[in-house]
Amino acid sequence: MPAFGLSSSPANRPAAGPNRGKQMDDQTTAGHNQVDALPRAVDRPMSGIQERAAKQRREWHHVLLLTPAVLWVLFAVLVPVAMIVWVSFRRMKGGLLEPALTIENWTTALSQGITWTLVFRTLWTTGVVLVIVAALGLTAGYFLSRFVKKPRTQALLLMLAILPFWTSYIIRIVTWQPLLGERGVLNWTLVRLGIINEPSSAFLFNQGVMMFAMVSLYVVFVIGPVYWAFGTISPDVVAAARSLGATPWKAFWTVELPLAKGGLVAGSFFAAIFLFGDYATERLIGGGTHPALAGTVKAYAGYGQWPAASALGVLLIVMVFLVLGLFMKFHNLRREL
Template identity: 30%
Template sequence: MTKLGKAVQSYLLVTPQTLVFLLFLLFPIVMIAVVSFWQFNGYAMVPAFSFENYLNVFQSEVTLKTYLNTFKFVALVWLFTLLIGYPVAYFLSFYVEELRWQVILFLVCTIPFWTSNIIRMISWVPLLGKGGLVNQLLLQLNLIQQPLEFLLYSDFAVVLGMVHLYIIFMIAPIFNSLMRIDRTLITAAEDMGASGLQIFQEVILPLSAPGIAIGSIFVVTLVMGEFVTVRLMGGGQAASVGKLIQTQIGSLQYPLAAANAILLLVVTLMLVVSILRVVDIRKEL
């Protein structure tokens, strides 16, 4: 086939997929940006070019508070998914010896990801509720006199729920980059007399940094836009940017919701860019 023919073929092949993303990803986001300058007359949105929505967003005290709360969730969920996810991925890639078992155990970690998020969250209720299993156990052991209330419908529950839902997004990229590390490097380090801790610090950790970065990008972006976990596990009090936007959509204030969504997108992109500045992930792609 000619060079031109090949190029045409490539473009034809990527057309359907690109169309899907243009129609349902790019165009909607452009429309959000447009609508964020429109106005709301109490019933419907009216085309306009006003900065009123943005002024509203930046002047509102709620905005800052909600962002601070969302950042708190992001930081906590990121920290826990990393602290739990890294040892899990490290165990799978360096301590499970047969490839077959590595695959099976990795699948065991992955399967819940393919099931319903809603059900996974509801599942915590009989464990953490006021009359739940954890409280029953603690009461019986006489460790507490009153059921602990903070276990469910609290910030604690929100973080727990999100770690449970999103940890696979941290484990998979870290596992991937750990599996790619050339094992002869470890042997070389051992031969030169490095201790186990030194090998981890000087060889394994730096080489798995891109995996950590990719996992962090996933976790950070997923948590930034979260509103379902916050609603189901936070029980009304907990706030997040996603939930704020969802409430505004519920009351049909699309232009205000759009302005908030654009701000959310900008903040999220800034977080992604700053992660990319710390770690170079191009080798992984």
């Protein structure tokens, strides 16, 4: 049997017309081969060897297409995660990891009440922000797709929502400080209007404001997918529902929303991933007095306590997978791929 590399040599190909030579130059695109294979199969049944050769050729292309992504995931995701898991079973001394394995980091982490406080706080913050982000994203995306008629205006409005993402993540967070601080724009305005007598410190460095900032940071992750999802629903479907007697409200809930659910779930999942890992907003707007898991992982790492940081990091990763499972219950995200 010829090896993968040899299977594409002309010797393995059926005799062919003028297109054959051209196709040989297009080895890297699997699509060409498949399209090409169809008429051939109809014209002339392939021998067993020829079929196997064609199949191998397709597999070889699959491998080629997949390789960069697989390598990337391997070195940028799987290897680091494996190292985090590995470090969570080690101890440190004098700045270096000791060779012996131990479960001490885990027994400490799991037996401490504070760990579960952190887990709860992480879920609470993510949950609350996610509900708001989903509600705002859904209404904004729906508005964009149904009530803005001109595609140009749609694109322009969507662009405006995405525009802040042209600046760095940290800058987008920090910008809330001069708006909400003691000498910030909000306090200045409220004092000027006589609504409050003295500048208030209630608008910055607390959990409520932190969640508010998080909503502003992550809502666009939902707006985009929801907008596209509604855009793919044919107007005929809605018209059909209406002509069968559904009120606009009922048509939305029973026809449009279920069809657009994928966009909502996919967008919310992206937002959730970011929320789980966002320790910067927590520190810069929340004041860092009530950190969640990610902020605590960062703190441990900064103090050179890598095993403790790793154990909590693994816990965070597990939580992300559990939440992914939960999202999959609502909607099979694989269908969106």
